[in-house]
Amino acid sequence: MCDTIPPMPGAETGAVLVDSATRFDRQKQRIVDAATALLNDKGMRGMTLSDVATELGLSTTSVTYYFRRKEQLLTAVFEDTLGRLAAMVDAAQAEATPRARVARYVELHFEHFAGTLRQSERPLANLSEIRSMDEPARSSLIEQYRGTLRAIRSFFGPARDASHRDVLIARAHILNEALLWQRTWLGQFAIGDMPNVRQRFFRILDGGIVTPGTAWDVRVFTPGAVTDAGDQESFLRVATRFINATGYRGASVKRIMAEFNRTKGSFYHHLDSKDDLVVACWRASHRRLADLQTRARAEQASAWKRLSATVQSALQLQFADEFPLLRVTAYQAMPPAVRALALRYAQRTALGMMGELVEGMAEGAVRLVDPFIAAQFLLAAINAAYDLQGWRKDRSLAVVMDAYKSVLGNGLFGPE
Template sequence: MTLADVAARLDLVPTGVVYYFKNKEDLAAACFLDGIGRFKELAAIGETGESVRERLKLFLDAYFDYRRRMLLGEADAIATFNDVRGLNHAPVNAAFVDMFRKIRSLLAGPETHGLSWPSLGARAHLLISEVLWAVVWLHRYDPDDFARVSHRVHSIMADGLLAPDSAWNPVALPSLIAESQETEASKELFLRAATQLINEQGYLGASVEKISARLNVTKGAFYHHHETKDELVVACFERTFDVMRRAIRQAEAASGDGFQTLATVATALVEYQMTGNAPLLRASALSSAPEALRPQLVAKFDRISDRFASLISDGVADGSLRPIDVNIAAQMLTAMINAAAELQNWAQGVTPHTAAALYVRPFFEGLLSRQA
């Protein structure tokens, strides 16, 4: 987004926009603040419910109905929040925190009484992440079906995937990636540094200078391993896909049924994501990556989600998972793993070792589960 593009869309000269916003950062901040305000309005609808289950349903129904009206031109668009990290605007950050607290309050009630603050924060982060991720896959459905989609998302959010007779039993996996034995400025170290910066600051914020500085090497060392930044980003995504595929293969070999396979994959990837040393690249980087790179990367993300859908189908077939919409559940599982990179920011006290109990398990057992 540039001020010139905005002016052209409004049939104005660029100075016509500058009259209201002195730079594009101010305009972006205003768009984010507007979107946050709309989410708070949706949360206010949820607050009218008498129970956590009802508040959750009202909030999700309001959100998916708003997305329906957006597509029909009956409501203003909401900016996606992927680039909030790169903007790093103090009033926007404060407003986002306030939005988080408002949505977290929807989950506080008799059904969740006794849960610790880290546990409640982890569940709130999961709920918000699922809602924000929905824009990735909602295009697959007709607007007239959004109410049906909301019903299915609510079912998974409230009651999870686990069949009544199944027990929480993921198994530990071997290391998902071997420690690099190369030199300090090795290709693996560049991939890790670039992934960390993109996750923290977005694609645009992760410059060649910042990547090189994080490794304390020269820009020349960077270009020794990668001709361009785009080439490096593709390599980061490929590394992420390799780790996820490795986790799936290892889990299938070690597990006894569909649920155990899925819970093992999710637990291993969330713990891996939260360690921070060699994280997975967040899918939100796709929105700011060059357009020429997106189709091939989106297709590979879709293949991972389709693989998750296959595992969920196995669990439904063997009775370890309850009957659910496997395609929506697969997208929600992807969102849960993707959002783990920021879990510690929103649920202080959650560690890689406690994330399985406080974050992954509620996804499978439902946000109304009393497990703390």
């Protein structure tokens, strides 16, 4: 009979430490997952450490053992989502061609969304609220996201020259924003229909929205004033820029009024709360975009010319104007009631674009694509264009617009 070999000294302690570390990491991940769901549901302002604790059946002290402050937990939430997005990009990068890489990246996003509906996948956090984070976390998280965009840009190979590089930047930005925005509309489809929806979505990415040889209309319109009161117009302009740049949480009444050179008291003379301000900004953006559509309908005979003039005019506002449209993609940062209003306005705009797309197909100027998905694609691109104002500073407006229109019109792999 063989002798039993005694354990090494300290082995029992090592096993306990490993098991303890595993339990620690597992509980920490549970907290991050619960916080992600609450962040997506309530926004950054509405998510609290006590809410997270309640969701998990824990005491608040149990949560603060892992994350002392809410900001630390939010940082962990965003880092977790950015890490999973980076893993998707890495998996897609292994494919052999640009089309195969994009197709795989799209497939991974659709599979993940279907998994969240089945509750077999952890949801991704809405990243729009990163702008509202305090420093240094804000800059670190933004740089991580930019790293993901650079990796997506590499799907298409190296840039041949400066002009080609601009197109690649537009491709990466439009692709990723369209995939992140899809969470607002993809849930309207049955899980079993996801593969078909994905194919229709990829068809737009692959060939764009216009038929070969169709030119974008040269007309660009400027929306009329939102109000006859110049003071109020200027106030909405400043507030919109702050919300776009820093998110709901970062756009404090104090900062907005300081930029506007007014006291906080004068703000509350016109509005009851910050939520009322956000609603006013949403309505102003919706009216301005609707005004662009109205002007295009009045002056353009064909559906494609109406749509192309509207899209170009909206893009110019986002790239160059001091009074941009409020970013619909930042909707998650808003309180639930304001968020619902923002989504309702966004879908009204999308419905109008759908009509123009269908008529454009009948004219032969627009490709045979799913008009609902194409409208969402255009809407995401318009609103997300604001994020590229930094890119725009080193280039002429014409160069930026041409790069963006090339991707929207011809797709991710079309003529440059």
